[in-house]
Amino acid sequence: MTVPTLVSPLAGDGTPDERLPGNRVAVPASILADLAATGASVTTEMAARSESSRDWWPVTIGWATIGAVGALAGAVVRPSSTEQVAAVLRLCHDAEIPVTPAAGRSGVCGGSIPIAGGISLDLTGLDTIVNVDEVSLTLTVGAGVFGPDLERHLSGFSSGYTLGHWPQSMDLSTVGGWLACRGAGQYSTRYGKIEDMVRGLTVVLADGTIIETEGTGPRSATGPNLTQLFVGSEGTLGVITEATLVIHPIAAAEQRSAYSFATFSDGLEACRRILRRGAAPAVLRLYDVPESQRNFEVDGNVLIVLDEADPAIVEATMGIVAEECASATPLDTSLVERWMGHRNDVSALRPLWESGVVVDTIEMAGPWAALPGVTEAIIAALSAVPGTIVASVHQSHAYTDGACLYFTFAGRSPERPEDPATARDADDAYYRACWEAATMAIERSGSAISHHHGIGLNRSRFMACALGSAFPTLVAIKDALDPKGLLNPGKLGLGDTEAW
Numbered sequence: 048m049t050v051p052t053l054v055s056p057l058a059g060d061g062t063p064d065e066r067l068p069g070n071r072v073a074v075p076a077s078i079l080a081d082l083a084a085t086g087a088s089v090t091t092e093m094a095a096r097s098e099s100s101r102d103w104w105p106v107t108i109g110w111a112t113i114g115a116v117g118a119l120a121g122a123v124v125r126p127s128s129t130e131q132v133a134a135v136l137r138l139c140h141d142a143e144i145p146v147t148p149a150a151g152r153s154g155v156c157g158g159s160i161p162i163a164g165g166i167s168l169d170l171t172g173l174d175t176i177v178n179v180d181e182v183s184l185t186l187t188v189g190a191g192v193f194g195p196d197l198e199r200h201l202s203g204f205s206s207g208y209t210l211g212h213w214p215q216s217m218d219l220s221t222v223g224g225w226l227a228c229r230g231a232g233q234y235s236t237r238y239g240k241i242e243d244m245v246r247g248l249t250v251v252l253a254d255g256t257i258i259e260t261e262g263t264g265p266r267s268a269t270g271p272n273l274t275q276l277f278v279g280s281e282g283t284l285g286v287i288t289e290a291t292l293v294i295h296p297i298a299a300a301e302q303r304s305a306y307s308f309a310t311f312s313d314g315l316e317a318c319r320r321i322l323r324r325g326a327a328p329a330v331l332r333l334y335d336v337p338e339s340q341r342n343f344e345v346d347g348n349v350l351i352v353l354d355e356a357d358p359a360i361v362e363a364t365m366g367i368v369a370e371e372c373a374s375a376t377p378l379d380t381s382l383v384e385r386w387m388g389h390r391n392d393v394s395a396l397r398p399l400w401e402s403g404v405v406v407d408t409i410e411m412a413g414p415w416a417a418l419p420g421v422t423e424a425i426i427a428a429l430s431a432v433p434g435t436i437v438a439s440v441h442q443s444h445a446y447t448d449g450a451c452l453y454f455t456f457a458g459r460s461p462e463r464p465e466d467p468a469t470a471r472d473a474d475d476a477y478y479r480a481c482w483e484a485a486t487m488a489i490e491r492s493g494s495a496i497s498h499h500h501g502i503g504l505n506r507s508r509f510m511a512c513a514l515g516s517a518f519p520t521l522v523a524i525k526d527a528l529d530p531k532g533l534l535n536p537g538k539l540g541l542g543d544t545e546a547w
């Protein structure tokens with residue numbers, strides 16, 4: 048599958064304006080020859096290296112609009128089997144070449160930017176669907192398989208199956224990227240996040256050792272869960288090459304509803320009560336007034352609900368939803384259709400970035416008891432940054448004990464000069480100030496600084512504080528598994544966390 052690019056490739060002669068500080072490790076010609084001998088495809092072509100140096104982190108997108116990149120790999124290496132990944136990592140380990148795993152490059156935190164140079168390890172060649180077990184309802188799949196290819200394969204069986212993982216970036220992202228970032232699909236309230244779906248992994252460690260974790264059944268009590276050690280490790284502890292995931296028969300029934308609440312807190316309270324009663328509608332999304340106006344042209348706090356499952360379960364779930372939303376104003380279910388039609392459309396972003404408006408989203412997760420206060424604190428923190436035009440929020444993924452809040456901010460630095468080349472520095476400063484303000488507010492509330500986008504480069508500087516007393520344990524695990532620090536340096540708070 049071809050990954051769509053958001054902006055045109057580098058302008059001019061392709062010479063990158065590397066913005067990120069740090070030592071870049073070159074890849075010697077002899078190592079390039081050895082890498083090619085593994086059977087993986089290897090390129091040092093500038094266009095491929097430049098393209099592999101960016102993902103959907105808004106900062107890199109901003110740079111791309113002026114033909115710049117933040118860092119550049121010495122080569123792009125694309126293996127097509129676990130054995131080739133192992134051979135590549137063994138070579139890089141011996142030669143001390145940094146390796147940055149990359150797949151769909153739809154990450155929004157700079158996780159696949161090769162800030163230490165070395166090689167960009169393109170995992171999209173691991174695109175085999177290995178096995179579907181229709182009795183046990185499991186799927187074993189290569190890490191480089193893209194979302195639509197996976198769902199097309201599953202729906203092709205006469206019974207019809209789904210993984211139930213529908214991130215907004217479905218077309219752009221891979222199984223390995225979902226697992227590496229602990230991703231969440233839009234139907235997660237029924238099907239869970241990717242970490243709930245995974246049963247086992249094949250992982251290649253930094254020195255090229257291949258390991259298999261669990262995958263032996265629904266649960267185990269064979270010590271700590273090593274699968275989950277690699278889920279969310281963002282390519283810093285090992286490279287995921289294959290995964291066994293739980294699948295579901297395609298749902299026989301679906302129902303939709305929509306409501307408007309007087310306040311966002313009232314809507315949150317209804318969501319909390321719905322989950323508390325054991326109902327888990329696949330989609331339960333609550334938008335504040337600015338987002339309700341923007342998305343639905345409704346002057347209120349819109350809740351959209353969609354469930355799919357066995358008819359009896361859907362009927363019971365939607366009955367509970369109706370009871371808990373009795374005090375809200377019912378809205379036409381065409382609003383849900385409207386959301387379905389536009390849910391993966393991000394075309395409005397490009398003109399904003401190109402006109403110098405900085406826009407990004409910040410997702411976090413917290414307990415219900417904290418959420419009304421966190422909502423106010425984060426909106427206030429973002430609004431107080433000079434230049435902010437709008438700060439808004441929706442609740443996107445709900446659990447019995449809490450939910451994910453997803454904030455959007457847009458603004459323009461008041462100091463922004465007219466010259467596009469220097470304007471980017473002002474944009475970066477405004478952007479960074481927004482992230483500092485919001486993340487501090489999240490940390491003060493004791494909530495998680497990310498729910499599904501992960502840490503990457505953007506949140507690296509916040510990790511030590513976010514993990515607190517547990518952070519040295521993460522560092523110790525990194526040192527044990529990757530003592531030379533070659534796997535995705537500078538990400539997840541490991542390595543130089545002030546890299547940009």
Ligand SMILES: Cc1cc2nc3c(=O)[nH]c(=O)nc-3n(C[C@H](O)[C@H](O)[C@H](O)COP(=O)(O)OP(=O)(O)OC[C@H]3O[C@@H](n4cnc5c(N)ncnc54)[C@H](O)[C@@H]3O)c2cc1C
Pocket residue numbers: 102103147148149150151152153154155157158159170190191213214215216219220221222223224225226227228229230231232233281282283285286287288393499500501503535538
């Ligand atoms: C428009 C848009 C909407 C989005 N919506 C959602 C959403 O709804 N839900 C959501 O969860 N995310 C969303 N994202 C974020 C992004 O799509 C996810 O983080 C996705 O999981 C990344 O997958 P990828 O294949 O693109 O990985 P990449 O961006 O290539 O990599 C992400 C990180 O994972 C590491 N990595 C990738 N593959 C492997 C592997 N096989 N082994 C080890 N490490 C690996 C990389 O080193 C990097 O650190 C969205 C992004 C965009 C641009």
